[in-house]
Amino acid sequence: MKKLAGVMASAAILAGSLVTGAYAQETIKIGVTQPLTGAFAASGNYVAQGARIAEDEINRAGGVMGKKIQLIVEDNKSNPTEAVSTVEKLIQRDRVPLLIGAWSSTLTLAVMPKLEEYKVPMIVETSSSGKITTSGNPYVFRISPTSAMEAVAFQPLVKKMNIKKADFLYTNNDFGIGSGQEFAKMLKENGVQIGISETMDPKATDFSAQLAKIKASGGDSLFVTTAVEQLTIILKQAKEQQLKVRIVSCGGSNSPDQLINQAGEAANGSFHTVFFPPWFPEVVKNPEPAKRYMDEWTKRGHNVGGLTEGFRGYDAVYVAAEAIKKAGKAESEAIRNALWDVKVKGIYGDIAFTKQGPAGKESGQHMPGVYLVTISNGKVAKTSF
């Protein structure tokens, strides 16, 4: 019943945004492209829910420059081609001066040429592939960490966790490959022997062959990069195949709460990098917005397992609003320039952009915190390193 109520509520919100579309002149529009259906639907919906919370907060506090902000959320269906269509639609038809998106690295990379073509900046809230900010697209401003930053943050733990030989299993897309390469590079530099690197199709559900191979390789740690659905199955199948290695999941889209819920016992003893730890929000740099976001999330009855994703949308909308305020007008070029001066106390830390990529065409990159948590006895705990 609760679920149905949730569906009805989101339908009502959807209908509401259609109605408010008529007063377009009164609001400042921000385009959001997220995977609301398809393989990444769960995460995309969480990000959109977090974004809606920020939208309402900002509007309750008087909006931006006396106008309300209005998110126009489009479903990119977890599909790069659709992602490009949503961006075309948001820019051409809704005339949004600024975008937020597009969750997975592959989706973000697919829409990036359109940003340059139409000269509209985009705040990237989740994607971690290095290519996004190093390929020379000056319309990209990323608040999420790159795989390389994640690997560097992990570095001090290599000795403490006593990692001697590492194997890899990652999803065969920009996100997985990028992460696998960065972690392998970092581990190698720290004297860790690299075993085998196995890949999997983003839609695959059976990993028995890969896991049998990894078992034979005999490493002590397995680094896995994929979204939570595959990770759940991997943990279960690793237990089935008696793979007794330390499993570390990278990429921050691993929702430990959901893993505990769904993989049960098999999740015990695994490690996960997250970019916001809702189990102990006091450790983040700005606990105040974190608490506000978490309270509202619970009040709205959203899935607790989504807290580790929803904050990305929440922060992205605050950054967007701040950039528009700084620009003083809702125009793409002014907003792009203003983004360089944005300072937002967010859940991702003190958000500010530094330059990355080839000179003259730099993208903006924020340096957020990375946290490693572990699951023990069905609970998420801080690591004791």
Add this chain to the structure above:
Amino acid sequence: MDQLLQHLLNATILGGTYALLGIGLTLIFGIMRVVNFTHGELYAFGAYCMYALVMPLGLNFFMALVVAMALGALLGATIELLLLSRLRGADIDTTMLVMIGAWIALQNAEQLAWTGVALSINNPFPSEPLIVGPLSVSWNRVYVFFVALLLILGTYYLINRTHLGKAMRATFQDRDTAALMGIRIDRIHTATFALGSALAAAAGALLGPVFVVAPTMGDLAAAKAFAIVILGGLGNIKGATLGGFILAFVEELGAGYISSGYRDAMGFLLIILILLFRPTGLFAQKERVG
């Protein structure tokens, strides 16, 4: 050596479920000449039924499988009566387009009802796997394998040894003559589609607890089912059974010893090769059912 044995065990277990996926689809194509794009969604439907019956409703795990199959048959019969019965005599393209529409509608309905968050189903088996020497496999998978074999044998028996099966085969061989012999063609069509759907739902209900349940789970299952059916020869149940096992072995060994990134490509590569040399599939002498 241990690794090879584990690969072989994994492939055998996987093959059983692949075969189950394949026979439901091949049955419908063989008898009805319908390319059933809703097969994957019926698979997902079976898994969601299993979830709903076991988790919130607390029904017995084994009973739930039977109920899920019955519901799958019911949904299949509904699709047949609502959509396909009106399209009898329509060309295969029209039917295909309608089925693609039904596929998309069903998948989105699943997401609307259950959201995109993956769900998992508890199983009553011990959480420690079954260990034989260096090999291990979960009890749940062993159960899935034997139930799949049972269902395949049951289907085989039904098609070859029962009156209904005889009527189905007759309808396939010559519709007009079968009708003249007093076979109710319409009912045979509905029954066939319901049977194929029940098998798809059974596969979903069996594998739901092994993997996780999500609205898009049917896509991959459908792709595999089509591969298996093409491999074994369209409309050939024995072929689909063997095709399921062959695909599983090719995938598992290909991923184990060549490249895991191309695991799903291996199967399709094999199909291209087979189609080049045996365009009717591996086991089709001529078109037949059974």
